Amino acid sequence: MEQLWFTELLNRAFAKPVNAIMQALPAPLHPAHPEAPITNPVAMQVLVVAFLIVVFLIIRSRLSVDKPGGIQHIAEMLHEMVADQCESIIGHHSTRYIPLLTALFLFILIGNLIGVIPTFESPTVSGAVTLGCAVVSWVYYTSNGIREQGALNYAKHFIGPVWWLFFLMIPIEIVSDLARMMSLSIRLYANIFAGDQVTAVFFSMIPIGVPVIFLLLHVAVAFLQAYIFTLLSTIYISLAVAKEH
Amino acid sequence: MRKVMFVIFAVVVVLMVATPAFAQAGNQSLTTAGGRGWAIPLGAGLGMAIAAGLCGLGQGKATASAVESLARNPGARPGLFIFLILGLALIESLALYALVIAFQVLGLKS
Numbered sequence: 001m002e003q004l005w006f007t008e009l010l011n012r013a014f015a016k017p018v019n020a021i022m023q024a025l026p027a028p029l030h031p032a033h034p035e036a037p038i039t040n041p042v043a044m045q046v047l048v049v050a051f052l053i054v055v056f057l058i059i060r061s062r063l064s065v066d067k068p069g070g071i072q073h074i075a076e077m078l079h080e081m082v083a084d085q086c087e088s089i090i091g092h093h094s095t096r097y098i099p100l101l102t103a104l105f106l107f108i109l110i111g112n113l114i115g116v117i118p119t120f121e122s123p124t125v126s127g128a129v130t131l132g133c134a135v136v137s138w139v140y141y142t143s144n145g146i147r148e149q150g151a152l153n154y155a156k157h158f159i160g161p162v163w164w165l166f167f168l169m170i171p172i173e174i175v176s177d178l179a180r181m182m183s184l185s186i187r188l189y190a191n192i193f194a195g196d197q198v199t200a201v202f203f204s205m206i207p208i209g210v211p212v213i214f215l216l217l218h219v220a221v222a223f224l225q226a227y228i229f230t231l232l233s234t235i236y237i238s239l240a241v242a243k244e245h
Numbered sequence: 246m247r248k249v250m251f252v253i254f255a256v257v258v259v260l261m262v263a264t265p266a267f268a269q270a271g272n273q274s275l276t277t278a279g280g281r282g283w284a285i286p287l288g289a290g291l292g293m294a295i296a297a298g299l300c301g302l303g304q305g306k307a308t309a310s311a312v313e314s315l316a317r318n319p320g321a322r323p324g325l326f327i328f329l330i331l332g333l334a335l336i337e338s339l340a341l342y343a344l345v346i347a348f349q350v351l352g353l354k355s
Contacts, residue, residue: 088323088324088327089327183338186341186342187334187337189345190341190342190345224330227330228330228331228334231327231330232331232334
């Protein structure tokens with residue numbers, strides 16, 4: 001198994017306790033390499049989360065109303081972007097959804113972009129990581145739908161517009177609800193994975209100059225996919241919490 | 246024109262008759278050539294090509310009508326933008342399913 005230097009660092013420090021915890025879990029969850037149980041995507045996720053926490057601690061310590069610095073401007077711009085989007089899609093009372101959506105956006109964005117730096121790798125090239133993000137989104141919008149409308153009213157969504165077609169509509173609606181998770185995760189994973197592969201292929205053909213174009217394309221795709229993930233999550237939340245008239 | 250059509254149909258018919266023979270050869274090389282024949286990469290590439298082509302067609306149509314409506318009513322930009330990106334993402338995901346399946350078939354995994 002190939003290890004990035006950061007993974008190796010983590011494994012050197014935490015291999016024993018992590019392995020002990022994983023051995024206590026059921027058999028399918030045992031690590032494939034007991035001497036190095038931390039995989040690259042996990043290590044990169046840890047790095048992304050640590051990076052975000054450090055950045056926001058710095059922003060938090062430097063907040064000022066009179067003289068906002070550059071980094072504060074960026075943070076405010078980001079918040080405004082997500083808030084505007086929430087306002088236009090979900091409508092009023094959308095402020096409570098902003099923190100999770102912003103966190104998802106930043107995690108995915110930094111996760112996508114970290115792969116551009118040499119000796120790092122995007123955690124989102126692993127389908128498991130993107131599935132984790134999609135499951136978070138699904139759990140969030142389902143729980144918010146149940147909280148807003150009550151379990152019974154939320155379940156009524158699955159019957160569809162005409163009640164006597166319920167035996168047809170319920171399986172279809174359940175599958176389409178679960179397929180959202182699949183499509184969210186596969187879209188992100190396949191885009192980032194394909195971007196990496198395309199850059200690698202062109203690098204093997206012409207190692208000078210040309211891969212830069214595809215690297216730039218990859219950066220654009222990284223922004224776009226993070227935005228699309230957030231946009232779709234917002235739309236799913238708006239569909240889940242919308243009151244029927 | 247009719248002659249050309251006749252020739253084309255004749256070629257198609259001949260190719261259809263020839264398919265079982267090709268399939269047999271394909272099957273043999275599938276099992277013999279080091280566990281990996283020529284048909285698998287060919288199928289993956291063809292599938293991806295069809296998916297990419299049709300996805301491009303769909304995205305082109307969506308973008309064309311978005312641009313057209315933007316030219317008629319430039320004030321509709323913010324609402325249009327969200328729906329355009331959303332539609333493009335949903336269309337694109339279909340091609341990406343094909344890509345994931347192609348990678349699975351080829352045995353390349355991340």
